[in-house]
Amino acid sequence: MWRGLWTLVARAARGPLRPCTRQGSSAPAPGSGSTIFALSSGQGRCGIAVIRTSGPASGQALRSLTAPRDLPPARKACLRLLRDPLSAEPLDRALVLWFPGPQSFTGEDCAEFHVHGGPAVVSGVLQALGSVPGLRPAEAGEFTRRAFAHGKLSLTEVEGLADLIHAETEAQRRQALRQLDGELGHLCQGWAETLTRALAHVEAYIDFGEDDNLEEGVLDQANSEVRELEVALGAHLRDARRGQRLRSGAHVVVAGPPNAGKSSLVNLLSRKPVSIVSPEPGTTRDVLETPVDLAGFPALLSDTAGLREGVGPVEQEGVRRAQKRLEQADLILAVLDASDLTSSSSHDFLHTVVIPTVTGSASASSQRLLLVLNKSDLLPSQGPDLHPDLPRYLLLSCLTGEGLDGLLEALRKELAALCGDPSTGPPLLTRARHQHHLQGCLDALGHYKPAKDLALAAEALRVARGHLARLTGRGGTEEILDIIFRDFCVGK
Ligand SMILES: Nc1nc2c(ncn2[C@@H]2O[C@H](COP(=O)(O)OP(=O)(O)OP(=O)(O)O)[C@@H](O)[C@H]2O)c(=O)[nH]1
Numbered sequence: 001m002w003r004g005l006w007t008l009v010a011r012a013a014r015g016p017l018r019p020c021t022r023q024g025s026s027a028p029a030p031g032s033g034s035t036i037f038a039l040s041s042g043q044g045r046c047g048i049a050v051i052r053t054s055g056p057a058s059g060q061a062l063r064s065l066t067a068p069r070d071l072p073p074a075r076k077a078c079l080r081l082l083r084d085p086l087s088a089e090p091l092d093r094a095l096v097l098w099f100p101g102p103q104s105f106t107g108e109d110c111a112e113f114h115v116h117g118g119p120a121v122v123s124g125v126l127q128a129l130g131s132v133p134g135l136r137p138a139e140a141g142e143f144t145r146r147a148f149a150h151g152k153l154s155l156t157e158v159e160g161l162a163d164l165i166h167a168e169t170e171a172q173r174r175q176a177l178r179q180l181d182g183e184l185g186h187l188c189q190g191w192a193e194t195l196t197r198a199l200a201h202v203e204a205y206i207d208f209g210e211d212d213n214l215e216e217g218v219l220d221q222a223n224s225e226v227r228e229l230e231v232a233l234g235a236h237l238r239d240a241r242r243g244q245r246l247r248s249g250a251h252v253v254v255a256g257p258p259n260a261g262k263s264s265l266v267n268l269l270s271r272k273p274v275s276i277v278s279p280e281p282g283t284t285r286d287v288l289e290t291p292v293d294l295a296g297f298p299a300l301l302s303d304t305a306g307l308r309e310g311v312g313p314v315e316q317e318g319v320r321r322a323q324k325r326l327e328q329a330d331l332i333l334a335v336l337d338a339s340d341l342t343s344s345s346s347h348d349f350l351h352t353v354v355i356p357t358v359t360g361s362a363s364a365s366s367q368r369l370l371l372v373l374n375k376s377d378l379l380p381s382q383g384p385d386l387h388p389d390l391p392r393y394l395l396l397s398c399l400t401g402e403g404l405d406g407l408l409e410a411l412r413k414e415l416a417a418l419c420g421d422p423s424t425g426p427p428l429l430t431r432a433r434h435q436h437h438l439q440g441c442l443d444a445l446g447h448y449k450p451a452k453d454l455a456l457a458a459e460a461l462r463v464a465r466g467h468l469a470r471l472t473g474r475g476g477t478e479e480i481l482d483i484i485f486r487d488f489c490v491g492k
């Protein structure tokens with residue numbers, strides 16, 4: 001019986017997840033066979049610029065520019081005089097590196113030229129490379145795409161690399177590094193293996209169940225593994241939005257009655273004059289959005305119009321937009337003037353927005369809220385005139401900066417809860433794509449009912465496994481790959 005089972009394991013494994021070379025897509029990587037070159041460091045005047053090549057003519061390119069010297073030893077930086085191969089004109093004295101494939105970033109033969117970063121040197125070397133037969137300029141993301149095609153990176157690792165290049169905050173960098181290390185991919189790989197095993201067991205049961213020579217409990221084991229997997233997927237999906245928030249920024253909306261100091265707070269947190277501040281109530285009309293690094297977490301901070309009734313049509317439109325933005329907030333920064341808590345606009349805001357959100361009666365959503373009583377510098381020394389139903393609040397003065405440290409600490413805690421902590425816990429799902437496929441996998445497992453129909457149950461496992469394959473890019477279509485690699489710049 002075990003031989004039969006292993007044949008089935010092998011057969012089940014011949015799905016899209018077979019552990020062969022990680023061929024990312026059915027079509028070959030674009031332009032494979034050709035040798036590409038590009039400036040891989042940033043544009044503009046700089047100390048050192050890195051130009052690299054990838055493809056079979058890399059060795060020839062290196063020899064052409066460093067003639068009459070031969071190739072340097074593999075992976076050792078060597079100082080060489082670079083010359084234009086046609087005119088023999090000296091271009092620069094540079095460090096060159098030779099990475100014979102497959103031990104290179106792309107898996108192909110690669111060369112690197114670390115040249116002085118002046119524009120004339122860089123364009124001279126690029127032009128010289130262009131004159132070497134078989135070489136052409138690289139397209140955006142082409143180096144990484146080749147690395148993916150040669151099994152050097154999985155798709156989730158590619159996404160991690162893209163995120164690392166774009167990371168602007170510490171938390172984003174940590175999350176991207178973990179994804180680049182392949183954690184999410186490994187997790188999915190483990191899940192896919194569980195499904196392959198379960199599928200083999202179910203197929204064994206279909207083929208041999210009636211012969212009665214199948215080891216007992218084979219189907220039970222498959223069932224319990226599938227049910228465990230459902231629990232694990234469910235737990236990951238519950239946190240699904242957190243990794244995405246960490247990647248693209250949590251929506252933090254500053255709201256409150258007119259003149260509470262909302263725009264002053266936005267300027268203080270973003271450390272630049274984003275919004276106009278004036279003593280006139282109704283200054284802010286449109287929603288003003290600015291990306292900020294709040295205590296190490298990325299956030300999209302929105303300034304909104306002061307909420308009040310009975311004003312002109314333009315301001316009323318501003319209020320409507322403010323309310324709409326408020327609905328989309330992950331975190332509401334509710335601002336009140338501490339010296340004006342008894343005004344009707346403060347009272348209204350407190351009872352229509354703050355208290356319903358804090359008590360969770362506002363909606364089914366899980367919005368969070370921090371209440372800030374601004375202008376504490378105007379208060380008498382005994383503190384604010386306390387409202388009996390005022391929820392927990394933070395005192396702040398945008399004028400003097402007093403209370404800012406406490407607010408930043410509170411924001412850090414709120415954002416950590418919203419985005420998850422990228423240094424601990426399971427790897428987060430950083431893209432809607434990940435969430436979509438995990439949900440698809442979970443939905444397919446919902447149709448796994450071996451007691452009813454074994455053939456349909458096996459099909460459910462195949463569909464579920466297909467989703468995991470697409471998540472890691474092993475069942476990827478060109479279309480998905482194009483979208484992902486478009487995020488890269490030329491030279492990456
Ligand atoms: N004393 C004092 N004044 C402040 C403080 N923060 C803001 N102000 C003043 O309060 C007034 C209103 O500030 P804004 O930031 O424009 O208030 P806002 O809530 O954006 O106002 P609207 O956009 O009109 O709704 C300005 O004159 C600010 O200088 C503070 O902490 N203390």
Ligand SMILES: [K+]
Nearest residue numbers: 278280281283
């Ligand atoms: K104002």
Ligand SMILES: [Mg+2]
Nearest residue numbers: 262263283284
């Ligand atoms: Mg304002």
